[in-house]
Amino acid sequence: MALTSEHEALHRIFQRDLELFARAMNRILGADLPVPDQVSVMTVDLTETLPMERRVDSVLLAEFIGESSCGRYILVIESQTQPDEERRSRWPYAIAYLHDKYGCDVVLLVVCSKRATARWAREPIKIGVGGLVSMIVNPAVLGPDNVPAVTDPAEAAQDVCFTMLSALTHSRSREVGAILEVLADALTTVDAQTGASLAEFTEAGLGKTAGRIIWRQLMATKAGYPYVSQMRREGQREGRREGRIEGRIEGRIEGRREDILRIFDKRGIEVPDEVRDAVNGCDDTRTLDRWFDLALVVTDSKELLLSA
Numbered sequence: 659m660a661l662t663s664e665h666e667a668l669h670r671i672f673q674r675d676l677e678l679f680a681r682a683m684n685r686i687l688g689a690d691l692p693v694p695d696q697v698s699v700m701t702v703d704l705t706e707t708l709p710m711e712r713r714v715d716s717v718l719l720a721e722f723i724g725e726s727s728c729g730r731y732i733l734v735i736e737s738q739t740q741p742d743e744e745r746r747s748r749w750p751y752a753i754a755y756l757h758d759k760y761g762c763d764v765v766l767l768v769v770c771s772k773r774a775t776a777r778w779a780r781e782p783i784k785i786g787v788g789g790l791v792s793m794i795v796n797p798a799v800l801g802p803d804n805v806p807a808v809t810d811p812a813e814a815a816q817d818v819c820f821t822m823l824s825a826l827t828h829s830r831s832r833e834v835g836a837i838l839e840v841l842a843d844a845l846t847t848v849d850a851q852t853g854a855s856l857a858e859f860t861e862a863g864l865g866k867t868a869g870r871i872i873w874r875q876l877m878a879t880k881a882g883y884p885y886v887s888q889m890r891r892e893g894q895r896e897g898r899r900e901g902r903i904e905g906r907i908e909g910r911i912e913g914r915r916e917d918i919l920r921i922f923d924k925r926g927i928e929v930p931d932e933v934r935d936a937v938n939g940c941d942d943t944r945t946l947d948r949w950f951d952l953a954l955v956v957t958d959s960k961e962l963l964l965s966a
Contacts, residue, residue, distance in 0.1 A: 667826055667863025668737035668769040669715040673699055674859065675819035676718065679733055679767065682823060686804055694720035714752050719760075731763040732756050736797075738770050741778040750783055750795045766797045771829050771867075776801025800827060807833035814840035815847045822860055829869035838869060842876045914946040918962075921953040933959045 672679050676697035683689040698719045716735040734752055736745070753764045768779040776799050783795040800823070808814050808824040821844055825837045841860065845853040857877065864870035915937050922929045929937075940946055949962045956962070 662739075662865055663862035664771065664826075664829070664865025664867070665715075665737045665739055667859060667865075668739075668771065669735040671819065671823055671826065671859075671863070672718065672733070672735055672767075673716060674856075678819050678823065679718070679735075680720070681817070681820060682800065682805075683798065685820075686800060686806070687798060689798075692722060694722055696721045714748075717756070729762075731765060732760060734764060734766045736766070736768045738768055738775050738779055739772065741775055746779075746783065749797065750785060750793055753795060754793075766795065768797045768799045769827065770799065770801040771827050773801060773803045776803055802828050802831050807831070807837055809833065809836040809840055811840045811843055814844040818844045818848060818856065822856065822863075825860060825869065826863045829864050829867040834867075834869040835872050838873050838876060842873075911941060911943060911946065914943070914950060915940070918946065918950050918953045921950070922959050925953075927957065927959050929959045933962060936963055 677693050680691045680693045683691050698721070699717070714734050715737050716733075718733040718735070719730060720733060721730040734749075734756065736749070738745075749766055753766055757764045768776075770776040770779060779797055779799045779801075783793075783797075784791050785793040785795075805824055805827040807828055808821045814821040818841070821837065821841045825834060825841050828834045828837055838860075842857075845857055848856070861870060861873055861877070864873055918937050919929060919934065937946075937949065940949075952962055953959075
């Protein structure tokens, strides 16, 4: 699975607010989980001595300190944008490995930003033969179909990180604009440095979705935000960088068009208007590269159109 900012944000948000998992489970899934006294980020490397690497996205250790006893559990967090059966097949191993190594309960949480992926992730993983089932894994899943869309300003200000989780899981939903509006206002209730960090985290976590476009517009137009100017400068730098990249691509395309027509001219091959218009109107680099190779060998320029 390719690692993207969207993928990383869906599990790393639980590292930014180490009590968020318990609050989210209680609020969304109705689980009776106490807020832990201490949460530690653990290694995600589950590799043993065998030469086979196994990793998960995030692993957190939640610990409780009571008057008479201490308790703990391990939380494994996986971020899934698309269904991935190969990755899914490794989840039972991760649970069994951590349970055996640390001798405590293990919970698997899968966070998704697509409804179809969330439905896929909820399917129980059964390991066994016929009616003999040795293990059943039932992941806890958060996605746009069960994470509430936080659109109330007071609610957003009360729990900023939960509102961020709502925005990230709804990044492809129609509600994302309303969620981001109240999130933008909620960030003004925290200190400027934290607000800037959370704003940047949100932008990265929205990936290449419509939500990211909305968020950038909010950050560019909202007045009075202590961190907007910094994000605007970063957006301008990114825009210039993207512009340079687009300029190089466009220059390569234009150069390839000219090369194709020049080859025909040097070879004395007639280029009718329909072929010339097709070459000048083509923006696909692969097609232009194929036409360039053909221009070197064909005897009729119309053969380019037959290969399209």
